[in-house]
Amino acid sequence: MDPLLSRLSYLLGRLYMTSLTLETEALEDLGVDVKQQAVLTFLAEIGPVTQQQLGQRIGIDRTTIVTLVDGLEQHGYVERERSPHDRRAYQLTLTDTGRAAQKTGHKRVAKAERALLDNLTGPERDTLKRLLAKAVQERSTHL
Amino acid sequence: MDPLLSRLSYLLGRLYMTSLTLETEALEDLGVDVKQQAVLTFLAEIGPVTQQQLGQRIGIDRTTIVTLVDGLEQHGYVERERSPHDRRAYQLTLTDTGRAAQKTGHKRVAKAERALLDNLTGPERDTLKRLLAKAVQERSTHL
């Protein structure tokens, strides 16, 4: 019936926008937005990095990283320390509070993801996620 | 390895942004953007509507519809006619040129979609699209 629902980009867009809304709400009282939660997760799993390295890895401009990290620092989730190798660069490290916030946030995001796909069965959710990952991952190796 | 690739919203966002880029490029020489192509398709399949009805159906603000339709009108794809029922409203109708452009655009978009998912097999593409549609459609019936 609705011609839009047969359009891949429309479907992706709708679901993406809804996921942003749900995740933003889920993270609200932690004082972080979706990108900031991604940064916390990145630091928790990969370890300390400079702002520049961080931006390159998660695809955010270095000028945008600044205010993003400002917020995390104000909440005491992250500390800026001068890199021992290069005094121009900041080494970003997760505090204990930041690590706890990351874990809580991670659970909240997982819950929001389930809510987003609450009309799919468990196996369907896994399939969807697997296919999305495959489409994105192989594409990035092409570059 | 990359923690971002396990995040649903990240996968959706990456694929969505790429789809917008590919489709925008594919439609470029027709003089329409992705939203304008959606409007042409809507008019081709549903028939004449007012700007207000159009905006409500495809989720675009009525103030944004104006410039969008301006572009379509300048290309001669769409005509604004006063509604016989309500002289405040414009009835949007597709011209012959507009109908031709819609068909060409539709093929281009389909090609862009295949390119976006060129690393998935045919059945995988169908499955992905079906699951996305299910997730979006059932969600919208919940509202």
Place this chain on the structure above:
DNA sequence: TATTGTTATACTCTATAACTATA
């Protein structure tokens, strides 16, 4: 009084340019 289309304004998000301190 409410609604359609329109315009102007404001607001958000992001990209660009320029500055500083280091290298």
Place this chain on the structure above:
DNA sequence: TATAGTTATAGAGTATAACAATA
């Protein structure tokens, strides 16, 4: 000279407010 972080500015995209014509 080039780079990390920062700041200020400009741009795209979108939402809000107000207006004229009509209901």
